[in-house]
Amino acid sequence: MPNRFCCKCGKSESEEPIVQGFCLSCYAKEFPLVLKIPEKGLQLTTCKLCGDLAYHSKWKEVEDDSTSIIDDFLREYLEKVKTVSSTKVIAISNIEEPPFGVASKQEVVIIFEGSPNEEVPAYQQEIVLPIKINAGVCERCGKFTGGYYESIVQIRSDQRKIKEKEQMFISQIIEQKRNQSLKDNRMAYISKTVDQIRGGIDLYIGDKNFAKNLASEIASHFAASIEYSTKLKSVKDGKPIYYTTYCVRLPNFEIGDLVRYQKGLFQIQMINNGRATLYNLRTKESKTLSQKDSTPEKIELYKKKKNLQKYIIMSLQKTTVSLMNLQTYETINVPRSSLVDDHEEGQETLLIELSDGYFECPI
Ligand SMILES: [Zn+2]
Ligand SMILES: [Zn+2]
Incomplete structure (x- = not known):
């Protein structure tokens, strides 16, 4: 076969392969x-x-x-x-x-x-x-700096102030939830946080789904209820623009308080992940309610722990116990079965007097 040359640079086949009349370098350029x-x-x-x-x-x-x-x-x-x-x-x-x-x-x-x-x-x-x-x-910063919001999450407490500890816990939940959500939802911002004078918190939020998630997350940690409402914000180009408000109501009951639940009288033993554990004063048994049942709609405050009467155990016998009321110094005798098992003389405890006798509130 005769030696072939590149038609462009004249390179011979012995120097570089020739394809379709070009050396490979010239081919690539061409x-x-x-x-x-x-x-x-x-x-x-x-x-x-x-x-x-x-x-x-x-x-x-x-x-x-x-x-x-x-x-x-x-x-x-x-x-x-x-x-x-x-x-x-x-x-x-x-x-x-x-x-x-x-x-x-x-x-x-x-x-x-x-x-x-x-x-x-x-x-x-x-x-x-x-x-x-x-x-x-x-888009987000534009809306954010313009104060745009789609939803307000209000956190309120029923007949009491939100405690500092609760506020700190709420801030933690907000921070965590926001960091999680921002990855997929750029509008998961909080444009404004307003501390209400009476202890409530208002959060102005860029996206209503984020607001909804945040409200239910907070509610579930506190056994709180959520009220939902839609309000007219403004009218733009003849179209109404609404915003939604999620009001998270922290319950007025706390650990140690006495509550009524389905006609029974209980002491709140624990609130964990939105589920309340109740201690039955009469049967001394505990039960953990579902999240759905652990709300102020289902659980009704009967007496705050701080309003229970404090007693000291004076003497502990097989069948009876003598106790002295630490406010009135009045002494009472109750059946041994009214108290929980592990008690010693000199210990203090809380009791409530009901129509059918005294009951210990051990939490
Ligand atoms: Zn060439
Ligand atoms: Zn930006």
């Missing part, structure tokens, strides 16, 4: 793998306020590393780059971390590999792709 680069490169927007990034108005939360988000957008962009079929991206140079919330530019080198047809061995093409980041304000 027939680029990349046919069209859309939008003159990757155009992104960064939010001046939160530093999040968007591609074509699709915002993504930037956590620690914005380069991984840019990488995701870049891959989405590369899907739109027109290439010769069977061409693949085989390498992308490092993406630099852009400055926070301001416009910036950088370039990445992308290496494509492929071949237009079977006769031609695969070759590579290098593209220097500009990544331009413009500064703007994301």
